[in-house]
Amino acid sequence: MESAAELKHYTPEEVPPEVLAYGSDLAQLGVGKAGKLGALVLRLEQDKSSGKTSVKEQYSRVPLYTQRALYLEQALSNMAYMYIISPSGGILQGDRYRIDITLRNHAFAHITTQGATRIYRMERNYATQIVNIDVGEDCYFEFIPDQVIPYRDSRFYQEANLSVHDSATLLYSEMITPGRVASGEHFDYDICYMKALAKDHNGSLKFTDVAMLEPKKRDMKVFGVLSNHDVVANMYIITKNKKLHEINIGVNEALKAVPNLYAGASILPSNCGVGIRMLGNTASDLRFVIYEIIKVVRKIVLDAPFSGIRKG
Secondary structure (H helix, E strand, C coil), X not given: CCCHHHHHHCCCCCCCHHHHCCCCCHHHHCCCCCCCEEEEEEEEEECCCCCCEEEEEEEEECCEXXXXXXXXXXXXXXXXXXXXXXXXXXXXXXXXXXXXXXXEXXXXXXXXXXXXXXXXXXXXXXXXXXXXXXXXXXXXXXXXCCCXXXXXXXXXXXXXXXXXXXXXXXEEEEEECCCCHHHCCCCCCCXXXXXEEEECCCCCEEEEEEEEECCCCCCCCCCCCCCCCCEEEEEEEECCXXXXXXXXXXXXXXHHCCCCCEXXXXXXXXXXXXXXXXXXXXXXXHHHHHHHHHXXXXXXXXXXXXXXXXXX
């Protein structure tokens, strides 16, 4: 068993009461034992000699690790592409994951996951993940993980802490599916709670946003929730104030061009960014929309294209 101080490092400071209601019987779950605490620490900076973004600091604790940086875009040859990988195949009851990503010195990066994040069935307790992202002056970062798939009876809480310099740009997305539909599971999980909190480089609050889905307590398919859609996605674009209105218009035009999509973009509080809500029928449909949004932002902010993500 790891020390109480180490376990605290991997656990969100304030787990919502809706999640805590499922208990924290550490003795039975072995929370904090080997394999239950996952860590990934990355520091990315522009290399002075090559001009490319490279990894200056990296620490992994299985079941989280990442592959080396790749350079996939001819038009943005300095942008590092990286893939977060979990050999365990998914998140189990009592797991506590923490991801810390820092960009400095004009770093440009795109980080995604190798595949979907699967939240396995839980008999007691819950799982959590902390995502801390710090985007420094004049840096550009796209954090675009694949969808979360909550299995039957699973409980998951994710807390994303986003620190973005006023001169930097961050694209952050999250997507939640109804479960393992092919196995007959359809909104059979207990709770999936996603919280995002953004601040500027001085620590001043930009916005807080929450998505809490409890399908066993509330019908997800009624009007005002998901209606006749199955998959929900949120995306936040935090960038320079002078770019916001152009991005907002461009994103809304892109959303209108996609059929079978219920979505909209709007300026976030204090003109700190653009927030997008999306409802769709499949994860692949919404992934396509997220890529279209990336194209809009890259063109406006970087005057560069986006050709998509290569995955095996």
